[in-house]
Each structure stands twice: as structure tokens, then as C-alpha cells.
Amino acid sequence: xxxxxxxxxxxxxxxxxxxxxxxxxxxxxxxxxxxxxxxxxxxxxxxxxxxxxxxxxxxxxxxxxxxxxxxxxxxxxxxxxxxxxxxxxxxxxxxxxxxxxxxxxxxxxxxxxxxxxxxxxxxxxxxxxxxxxxxxxxxxxxxxxxxxxxxxxxxxx
Amino acid sequence: xxxxxxxxxxxxxxxxxxxxxxxxxxxxxxxxxxxxxxxxxxxxxxxxxxxxxxxxxxxxxxxxxxxxxxxxxxxxxxxxxxxxxxxxxxxxxxxxxxxxxxxxxxxxxxxxxxxxxxxxxxxxxxxxxxxxxxxxxxxxxxxxxxxxxxxxxxxxxxxxxxxxxxxxxxxxxxxxxxxxxxxxxxxxxxxxxxxxxxxxxxxxxxxxxxxxxxxxxxxxxxxxxxxxxxxxxxxxxxxxxxxxxxxxxxxxxxxxxxxxxxxxxxxxxxxxxx
Numbered sequence: 001x002x003x004x005x006x007x008x009x010x011x012x013x014x015x016x017x018x019x020x021x022x023x024x025x026x027x028x029x030x031x032x033x034x035x036x037x038x039x040x041x042x043x044x045x046x047x048x049x050x051x052x053x054x055x056x057x058x059x060x061x062x063x064x065x066x067x068x069x070x071x072x073x074x075x076x077x078x079x080x081x082x083x084x085x086x087x088x089x090x091x092x093x094x095x096x097x098x099x100x101x102x103x104x105x106x107x108x109x110x111x112x113x114x115x116x117x118x119x120x121x122x123x124x125x126x127x128x129x130x131x132x133x134x135x136x137x138x139x140x141x142x143x144x145x146x147x148x149x150x151x152x153x154x155x156x157x
Numbered sequence: 158x159x160x161x162x163x164x165x166x167x168x169x170x171x172x173x174x175x176x177x178x179x180x181x182x183x184x185x186x187x188x189x190x191x192x193x194x195x196x197x198x199x200x201x202x203x204x205x206x207x208x209x210x211x212x213x214x215x216x217x218x219x220x221x222x223x224x225x226x227x228x229x230x231x232x233x234x235x236x237x238x239x240x241x242x243x244x245x246x247x248x249x250x251x252x253x254x255x256x257x258x259x260x261x262x263x264x265x266x267x268x269x270x271x272x273x274x275x276x277x278x279x280x281x282x283x284x285x286x287x288x289x290x291x292x293x294x295x296x297x298x299x300x301x302x303x304x305x306x307x308x309x310x311x312x313x314x315x316x317x318x319x320x321x322x323x324x325x326x327x328x329x330x331x332x333x334x335x336x337x338x339x340x341x342x343x344x345x346x347x348x349x350x351x352x353x354x355x356x357x358x359x360x361x362x363x364x365x366x367x368x369x370x371x372x373x374x375x376x377x378x379x380x381x382x383x384x385x386x387x388x389x390x391x392x393x394x395x396x397x398x399x400x401x402x403x404x405x406x407x408x409x410x411x412x413x414x415x416x417x418x419x420x421x422x423x424x425x426x427x428x429x430x431x
Contacts, residue, residue, distance in 0.1 A: 054193075054230045055223045059268045060389070063225045063246060063257045066367040069272045069387040070320065070345045073378035076397070080384060083345045 065091060174234060177243065177256060185243045185258060191235040193222055220248075227258025261361040265290045265390035267326035272346070274355065274388030275319045275334065287319055290357075290390040293331050297321065301335035303343035311348070318349040318394060320386055349386055353396030354403050360391050362414045373413050376425050377406065385410075 060066070068087035072080035123131060174190035185191070224230060227239035237243075241260030248254045265273075267289060275287035278294055286294040297319065302311040313319070325333040336346040366374060367387055377383070383397040383406055393410060397403045405428065413421055 052230065053221050054233075054235070055221055056228075056230055057223055057225055057255075058266075059270050060226060060257070060364060061270055062223060063244065063255050064364060065369055066364065067369060067371075068345070069367065069389070070384075071374070071378075071386075072384040074382035076382035076384045080345065087344065 067091075177235060177245070180243050181245050182242055184240065185237045186240050187238050189237045190231060191228075191237065191243070191256075193233070193235065223255040225255050225257030227260050228256055259361070261359060263357075263359050263391060265360060267291045267295065267323055267332040268389075269323050269326040271326070271389040272320065272322045273334070273390040274349070274386060274392040274394055275321065275390075276355075277313060277315050277317045277319060280313075280315055285313060285319075287321075287334060289332070289334070289388075290392065291332060295323070295332040295334045297334050297336070301337055302347055303337050303341065313348055318355060319347070320349055320388070321346050349394055350396070353384070353394050354407050355392055355394045356407050356411065357391050358393060358411055359414065360389070362410075363387055363389060363391060363393070365414075366410070372418070373410075373421065376421070377409065380406075380425070380428060 068084060070080050071084060072078075075081065126133070174192050176194070177191040178194055180191065224235050227237065227241060229236045229238050235256060237258060239258050239260040239262075241258040244257050244259050246255045267273075273289050275289040275295060275297070277285050277297075278288045279286040283299055285297045285299065287297050288294050299305060299310055299313070300307070301321075302313075305311045319334075319336065321334040321336040322338075323332055323334050325331075336343060338344050338346075365371065374385075381397060381402055383395065383402070385396075385406075386394040388394075393407075395403055395406045395410070397406055409424065416424075
């Protein structure tokens with residue numbers, strides 16, 4: 001009973017907020033000591049864990065590059081065929097060689113379009129009088145014609 | 158085969174572990190220990206104890222070697238646990254390569270990440286019990302389908318075929334599978350459609366058929382329109398336009414394991430004629 005009383009005194013003291021941190025720490029250590037002596041432990045020498053360089057894996061996915069499991073041939077299931085291309089290309093992204101980007105529109109055509117684009121947009125912002133300057137080509141391309149501005153001509157003698 | 162087994166027995170009787178590099182693509186038996194390339198020097202020629210002088214005998218940066226199916230780690234060496242041919246794959250990026258044993262078996266053991274075909278056997282509460290051919294049925298939650306919510310349950314009945322992958326698969330726990338990937342997309346997994354035929358083959362054949370350069374599949378694909386699903390648990394599901402075509406396909410896939418390339422070409426040419 002006395003022992004219990006002592007313990008409860010410790011506990012009570014420990015839980016008090018008024019104590020400074022040092023006495024608290026001391027009490028904590030004493031508590032830990034009392035507890036750890038009662039705990040059991042293995043009396044073996046400490047085995048040094050060597051860093052192992054061998055990793056064990058049970059999966060075949062790492063070993064062999066296997067294709068995707070769903071397959072469809074000759075258009076039987078179009079969604080699966082799309083999936084096949086998608087999944088198999090994900091695996092083989094390293095093997096893709098440099099592909100030349102296919103041009104939808106050739107460079108010449110781009111140049112021609114831009115040439116006439118200037119005229120079309122320019123016409124939009126030109127005033128009514130200036131719209132006369134923009135004449136249409138045979139192909140229907142709108143090109144601005146440079147017109148000499150009318151200036152005052154001094155009369156000659 | 159007798160000659161190979163005799164050679165293996167001889168070296169085992171010697172009691173020395175062989176270097177993994179020397180037995181690549183040869184038959185190895187369970188119980189053999191294999192040395193990794195770094196430890197070969199320590200053994201020395203003939204085991205006389207003389208070590209050859211190495212210029213850079215300091216601490217070399219050890220690379221991480223992966224031991225795959227059929228091999229286990231035993232100290233610094235690899236211990237063979239299945240009989241078959243030893244294979245090696247060169248490392249793509251960092252780290253050492255992968256060693257594994259190419260063995261043959263019919264019984265499937267669930268492995269995390271494998272895509273398998275399962276048969277729904279029971280529906281209990283929030284999960285389905287799916288038979289994948291392992292020791293226990295795998296559990297599949299009804300939320301593990303694309304676009305499934307608590308209100309919007311997937312349309313799965315008992316007896317349906319499911320194509321999914323394992324997220325939990327070890328010897329201590331019940332295997333769990335899902336039909337979505339880590340991003341939440343289905344990627345072709347889920348319930349496999351109506352009709353078709355499911356049959357079982359050995360695991361080695363599945364891996365052979367799914368190899369990137371498999372001629373069998375290329376030839377099969379030229380016959381007629383068809384759909385195949387391969388499960389890593391040895392199950393294959395096939396479907397073609399008519400029942401007869403489906404059966405022919407199933408027979409070819411089952412038989413091609415034991416046929417040579419010539420026999421296979423003969424059969425395909427006969428089929429193409431008819």
C-alpha cells in the first residue's frame with residue numbers, strides 16, 4: 001500500500017503544471033527506468049544489417065516486356081484495336097525514331113496566303129474612299145495597289 | 158536433356174557455387190547457388206585461395222540486381238527455387254540487370270500488377286468474389302470500375318468474366334483486384350463481353366504468346382477477324398464471328414505449345430485454304 005502511495009505521489013507530482021521543466025524531466029526519467037526494468041528483452045548480440053544489393057521481385061512484368069493482354073485483329077473490336085496501339089506504344093516510347101512532321105499545308109501556299117491576307121485585312125480597316133485602291137486579282141486575291149496621292153500641282157508659266 | 162542434367166549434377170557434387178554469368182540460358186535446378194559477377198573474383202581459380210590482383214580492388218559501387226521469379230536471395234548469392242532456364246536482362250537505365258528462371262507451371266500464384274481474367278462467383282455486399290485460379294478467390298470492390306459511384310453501380314452478375322489487375326497479392330492476405338488503373342481510367346479492363354470461349358493453358362505459353370516478337374499471333378491475326386484476351390493466370394478468352402472459327406482458334410492456341418514452327422505453318426496453310 002505504501003508503495004502504491006509513493007507511486008501515486010510521483011504521478012500526481014508529475015502531472016502538476018506548477019513544476020518547472022527540470023523536475024518534470026527527472027520524474028519522467030525515473031518513471032521510464034522503473035518501467036524499462038520490468039520489460040523483457042532478447043539477450044542476443046546485435047546483428048549488423050548489411051545493405052543488400054539484391055531485390056526480390058515475383059512479377060514477370062519486370063523481366064520480360066510483354067504486350068498488352070487484350071487484342072483484336074482485322075477490325076473485330078475497334079476500341080480494343082485502338083487500346084492496343086495506345087498501350088503498346090506506351091511501352092515502347094524509347095524505340096520511336098525521329099518522325100518527320102507531316103505538313104498539312106506546304107510552305108509556298110502559306111506564303112501566298114499571307115500575301116493576300118494583308119490585303120484582305122487591310123481592306124477591312126480602310127475608309128470607303130480608300131477601298132477603291134484594293135483591286136481584285138484574277139484568282140480572287142485581294143491586293144492593295146499603290147496609288148499616287150493627288151497633290152497640288154503648281155501651274156507652269 | 159540427360160546430358161544437361163549430368164553436367165548440372167557434376168557441378169553440384171563439386172559443392173561450389175557457379176557464376177550466374179556462365180549458366181545463362183542453361184537449365185538450373187532448385188537448391189543451386191549462383192554467384193553474381195562481383196563475387197566471382199573472390200572464388201579464385203580452383204579455389205586454391207590465391208586471389209588475382211585487381212587494379213581497382215577498392216570498394217566498387219555495387220549495383221542493385223533484381224532477382225525475379227524462381228530465384229531468392231541467400232546472403233550475397235542467388236538461390237534457385239524453380240527448375241528451368243536462367244535468363245538475364247540487361248539494365249536499361251540505372252541499376253544491375255534482372256535475373257529470373259524461365260520455368261513452366263500450370264498453377265497460378267497471384268502477383269501484384271498482373272492482369273488476369275477472373276470469373277465472378279459471388280456478390281456479397283460491396284464486393285464481388287472473383288475466382289482467378291489461385292488458392293483463394295480475389296475480392297473486387299464495386300467502386301473499382303470506371304465511372305462507378307455509390308449510386309451508379311456497375312452491371313456485373315455472377316458468372317461474368319472480368320479482366321482486371323491485382324493491387325494486393327501476397328501470401329499473407331487475400332488478393333484484391335481492381336478494374337481501373339492508378340489514374341482512374343479503365344484501359345480495357347472490366348467486364349468482358351458476351352459470347353466467346355474461355356479456356357486454360359500453361360503460364361509459360363501465355364508469356365510466350367505475349368512476347369513482343371511472337372509469330373503465332375501474327376499468323377493467327379491474318380486468318381479472320383477475332384478478339385483475344387490473355388490473362389496471366391493461364392486463361393485465354395477468344396471470340397470470332399462463328400462458333401466454328403472460335404473453336405478452331407482455341408484448338409490452335411492450345412496446341413501451339415507443343416508444335417514446332419514447321420507443323421504450325423502447315424496447319425495455318427491448310428486453314429487458309431479451307
